[in-house]
Amino acid sequence: MLYLVRMDVTPPRDMPEEEFSRIKAREKEYALGLQRDGRWRHIWRVVGQYSNYSIFDVSGNDELHQILQDLPLYPYMTIAVTPLAAHPSALPGQ
Numbered sequence: 001m002l003y004l005v006r007m008d009v010t011p012p013r014d015m016p017e018e019e020f021s022r023i024k025a026r027e028k029e030y031a032l033g034l035q036r037d038g039r040w041r042h043i044w045r046v047v048g049q050y051s052n053y054s055i056f057d058v059s060g061n062d063e064l065h066q067i068l069q070d071l072p073l074y075p076y077m078t079i080a081v082t083p084l085a086a087h088p089s090a091l092p093g094q
């Protein structure tokens with residue numbers, strides 16, 4: 001199943017920059033692993049915001065929920081999930 005996910009990150013005000021940088025490095029490694037195995041299909045920065053739009057291709061709600069909960073930045077995120085279905089006007093394979 002495909003999901004459009006928006007992640008808005010609010011960095012903690014009281015966390016030292018070095019500690020937050022370490023969390024961001026872990027986040028990147030985690031995200032790269034999921035991109036390499038094909039479950040995190042796209043990630044795009046929202047211009048001017050500490051936010052991204054991502055497309056996930058996973059088995060269903062439970063797998064996506066686990067993936068999102070395991071994000072190192074999860075405690076500092078607001079997440080919105082939109083499940084996607086095929087559109088009848090889409091070209092085959094799109």
Ligand SMILES: O=C(O)CC1=CCC(=O)O1
Pocket residue numbers: 007009027028029031050051052073
């Ligand atoms: O920077 C972000 O939008 C949050 C994030 C998700 C995966 C990643 O590497 O950073």
